[in-house]
């Protein structure tokens with residue numbers, strides 16, 4: 097069975113959805129550890145309660161991004177994971193770090209990339225007046241919030257939405273697609289072809305999913 101390490105910075109609801117999927121038997125991976133860059137990340141207690149090992153690599157204790165990234169990579173490598181899952185990990189990662197984990201580092205972003213990379217995605221979507229918003233799971237490349245897309249889920253923007261309501265609608269889809277994407281990886285169904293993800297037979301996506309397999 098493949099193993100994963102999950103990186104968080106705060107609440108950890110996406111991490112929780114992954115742990116729940118594992119507990120439900122819907123996600124055939126071993127969660128080797130949850131790592132956080134903040135000692136006060138709320139998700140650490142959730143992981144501990146689920147019996148998962150946790151580590152903190154506090155970015156404030158390092159003089160440079162490179163030094164922090166080297167310590168983080170060493171902590172991850174100590175668990176020898178097949179896949180590193182960024183789940184609300186709020187640090188920009190150096191090219192060296194991304195290169196070290198190339199092809200086995202994925203992220204979830206709360207927009208339909210390439211629209212709205214960066215922060216405050218829900219407010220920006222409202223400000224632009226888009227009618228469709230959503231989330232994206234992608235392989236990580238050195239460019240921020242960029243990289244081969246594994247799966248996206250779309251939600252409508254409804255009249256009267258504010259950022260919090262829209263965020264909650266998107267988050268519900270995040271909790272649905274991230275375990276799915278990790279499962280596809282675990283089952284060896286994801287392949288990169290000319291910089292794009294090809295996913296073999298994703299039959300189980302559902303109508304809100306826009307996936308490489310054309311669900």
Ligand code: GRF
Nearest residue numbers: 107108109110184204205206
């Ligand atoms: C999610 O919206 C995720 O897409 C973004 O940060 C948020 C993290 O939330 N990268 P949580 O910590 O998983 O609850």
